[in-house]
Amino acid sequence: MTIYSLAVDIGASSGRLILGSVDDGRLWLDEVHRFDNHVTKKGAYDSWDIHHLFHEIKSGIHKCKARGIEPASIGIDTWAVDFVLLDEKDELLMDPVSYRDPRTDGKMEEVFETISKERLYLETGIQFQKFNTIYQLYALKEQHPEILDKAKTFLMIPDYLNFLLTGVKANEYTNATSTQLVNAFTKHWDKELLATLGINQDMFQEIQTPATELGRLKEEIAEEFGFSMKVVLPATHDTGSAVISVPQQEDTIYISSGTWSLIGVENHFPICVTKALDYNFTNEGGMDYQFRFLKNIMGLWMIQEVKRNYNDQYSFSDLVEMAEAASSMHSIVDVNDDRFLKPDHMVAAIQEYCRETSQPVPNDPGEVAKCIFDSLAASYQTSVAEIEDIFEREFKKINVIGGGSQNEFLNQLIADVTQKPVDAGPVEATAIGNIIAQKIALGEIRDVDEARAITKQSFSIKTYQPKVKER
Structure with missing residues (x-):
């Protein structure tokens, strides 16, 4: 009998539910539901519609039931840093605010006046980004202290x-580390840090690790579907799940390519040294208490916004083809510049950056797209050099995973600028990692090593060889 696990993978622009099963040493995937996700303006803030997300999760489960499939387990992963606060009756105190909301502007620097940047990094090992949870909570404390005063639960x-x-409250480890409030060495909430910031420690839950069975569906939820199933914690940070699917870790730098680009390596311990601080690398938690030593780069968000700016008249594949044709255009922007985080008009922001830096200004869609892809590749090249400098050794290849691994033009650019072979795939990296954690909890897969062997057997990987640079 086939045992199905259901991965709920929700990103900043869409979500999907994917069934996974293991048969004859191979992992099989089957998408059953897909839905949109976007930020909406609610009052003063850019917020997520959490009720919409839960409704879509239930819709996906109903589709499984309609196909005669009752999954044995379900696991949910999403993006990081954003949260909800519940009152004493477990009611939402406000809609979850998006990390792209400007409420955290200037708050990171204010926190540094209370806690030094060096101390924060030495204790948490987390990359400095103005939207980290720590700065969101600090902003909330300043702007709406009454909400924090009422908060009894942080999730x-x-x-x-x-x-x-399930009705069960828990904070999952991989996502919790992204808050910049978890001690990298104790792997628990940093109570001294929270006390220094004046944030109520009691609202935080016990941290649970991936492959933990959280519980079963609440009775009323199980009755709605006509069956029950186990709720298992995957790496609930989508990148944490994605990295589990990288078939080979040794001598490999991964790039999890989606709305954001996460470039780094897996490590057995946090690297909280001055050079890592200077390069602004993070040490986020991974499966089995591994550490994802990586840098967060703006990613394909820029091309998503460009597509929107052109009123969606071009597909992503259209933009890639036009970028290939715009061979004479070569301008580089700093993809991590704050102006690209949530601009009113991405194309205009790119053009203005090029004017300010006295570079050719991209005018048509192909030139704009090529500027983005060239700039992403350049940022990856810089990050690869930084990783090799920190580890004092050379890594032999790069593995691009996630949706961005389908961009053949960008994959070849990465190979060319880094002069390293690039393996592309698996595409459904996050769902694969999510399902792997569930299968480990169910006892179908022994451990991550076995899972990676299964992944390598199950999904095709395409390799891009670097073109030799002309001297």
């Missing part, structure tokens, strides 16, 4: 969705 987005399914 990150997947934690809250799990709570709606």
Whole structure:
């Protein structure tokens, strides 16, 4: 009998539910539901519609039932840093605010006046980004202290969705580390840090690790579907799940390519040294207490916004083809410049950057797209050099995973600028990692090593060889 696990993978622009099963040493995937996700303006803030997300999760489960499939387990992963606060009656105190909301502007620097940048990094090992949870909570404390005063429970987005399914409250490890409030060495909430910031420690839950069975569906939820199933914690941070699917870790730098680009390596311990601080690398938690030593780069968000700016008249593949044709255009922007985080008009922001830096200004869609892809490749090249400098050794290849691994033009650019072979795939990296954690919890897969062997057997990988640079 086939045992199905259901991966709920929600990103900043869309979500999907994917069934996974293991048969004859191979992992099989089957998408059953896909839906949109976007930020909406609610009052003063850019917020997520958490009720919409939960409704779509239930819709996907109903589709499984309609196909005669009753999954044995379900696991949820989402993006990081965003959260909800619940009152004493477990009601939402406000809609979850998006990390792209400007409420955290200037708050990171204000926190540094209380806690030094060096101390924060030495304790948490987390990359400095103005939208980290620590700065969101600090902003909330300044702007709406009454909400924090009423808060009895802190849950990150997947934690809250799990709570709606099970009634069980827990903070999952990989996502919790992204808050910049977890001590990298104790792997628990940093109570001294929270006390220094004046944030109530009691609202945080016990941190649970991936492959933990959280519980079963609440009775009323199980009755709605006509069956029950186990709710298992995957790496609820989508990148944490994605990295599990990288077939080979040794001598490999991974790039998890989607709305954001996450470039780094897996490590057995946090690297909280001055050079890593200077390069602004992060040490986020991974499966089995591994560390994802990586840098967060703006990613394909820029091309997504460009597509929107052109009123969606071009597909992503159209933009890639036009970028290939714009061979004479070569301008580089700093993809991590804050102006690209949430601009009013991405194309205009790119053009203005090029004017300010006295570079050719891209005018048509192909030139704009090529500027983005060239700039992403250049940022990856810089990050690869930084990783090799920190580790004092050379890594032999790069593995691009996630949706961006389908961009053949960008894959070849990465190979060319880094002069390293690029393996592309698996595409459904996050769902694969999510399902792997569930299968480990169910006892179908022994451990991550066995899972990676299964992944390598199950999914095709395309290799891009670097073109020799002309001297």
